[in-house]
Amino acid sequence: MISLAGRDILHSWGKFVLTGLGLGLLIGVTFTMAGVYRGMVDDAKVLLNNSGADLWVVQKDTLGPYAESSSIRDDVYRGILGMPGVAQAANVTYLTMQIRKGGTDVRAMVVGVVAGEPGEPAYLIAGRRVTRSHYEAVADVSAGFALGDSIRIRRHEYTVVGLTRRMVSSGGDPMVFIPLKDAQDAQFLKDNDAIVNERTRTAVNPALNRPGVPGLLDAIEASQTSNHNVNAVLVRVAEGRSPEAVAQDIRRWKHVQAFTREQMENILIAKLIATASKQIGMFLVILTIVSAAIVAFIIYTMTLGKIREIAVLKLIGTHNRTIASMIVQQALGLGLIGFAVGKVAATVWAPAFPRYVLLLPADAVTGFVIVMLVCVLASTLAIRAAITVDPATAIGG
Secondary structure, three states, rough: OOOOHHHHHHOOOHHHHHHHHHHHHHHHHHHHHHHHHHHHHHHHHHHHHHOOOOEEEEOOOOOOOOOOOOOEEEOEEEEEEOOOOEEEEEEEEEEEEEEEEEEEEEEEEEEEEEOOOOOOOOOOOOOOOOOOOEEEEEEEEHHOOOOOOOOEOEEEEEEEEEOOOOOEEEOOOEEEEEEEEHHHHHHOOOOOHHHHHHHHHHHHHOOOOOOOOHHHHHHHHHHOOOOOEEEEEEEEEOHHHHHHHHHHHHHHHHOOOEEEEHHHHHHHHHHHHHHHHHHHHHHHHHHHHHHHHHHHHHHHHHOOOOHHHEEEEHHHOOHHHHHHHHHHHHHHHHHHHHHHHHHHHHHHHHOOOOOOOOOOOHHHHHHHHHHHHHHHHHHHHHHHHHOOOOOOHOOOO
16 A cells, blocks of 8 residues: 655655655644743742751741742841750742853842751762851852853852852843842842941931930941841751641740741742743744644645645545555654654754753653644645545546
8 A cells, every 4th residue: 555655755755855854843843842841940949948947937928038039037047946846947048130250240149058958959069168267159050150250249249169050040141159148138228328428318307406415326337337137047847747737836925937848839830930941832832833824724724735636536446444544654754754754853952942941751741742743633635635636637637
């Protein structure tokens, strides 16, 4: 029995292969979009894993510190440390900003941590950890920094003393870890001009600079230039204790919000990247429709080019089912080439993307099934055209 797909490959293999390559590149883009979404979810999970925390204690009535801003006093952790079931508690700050290296800016998440406490990078691939209380940093390699580099954060220069890998924010920005006190100043402290202006406003305010109250103005000005806020407290729960039970105690007695790992993961995935996931989902639907339209057009065009041969088959008594199966074989062959090209293309160009692209084997299997189904459905138009051919066309000139 003649195979339309085999005959096309034999007599017009160039056209068939080029069509498969074009379809494959489109499928590769589809795989990449799915990989971008998977990468976003993985970045969110990596962010939580890297924190080393079981609980995130943040400002009451907020979803901080990643999805919303959160500010709590830096002495809250002491009270949390004394609660039953708490093994460790440490302050942490998060601030996404532009970091300057020489004449270039790098967007990164600056993390203020306490050495040896939750929030510190779990491992290093080069260098050492931050050991001094000021002006040292550990950076993710994706930021492009090297050991010994001098980087500028706000008003101060920091020396990169260590490098880590896959320490990124939920937005894919590389993390830069600096001492907590430096991070507090970078996030909450005003610039010099603002401080001078604030002092002037305070000095001319009779309620804040009252005669006969020595030291009042100095105390107020000192409070304006000092910072005692952090974004969150990271808590490690003692072995054998339920994180949710400890979180309930913290919410009840400390008047703050506490999230477990499961709750924080839901916030990051269901809320923080929800809009982006919907956009990617729409792109996937559009790309699937476009792929189906391309396959349908190509198969239909190829079928129309063989109307006389199909008419001859019908004239000699070939069943419609046989003709339809040959067209489906042709569509599946085109889909197989497209899938192979798309998978290879997505694997090759994924590392070049600025965002992490995670290509899962399960997605590849699902994609293969979808491609084959799309090709079968797209061939129905060509099958209809072939079945309705009049056998007399074979001898009609």
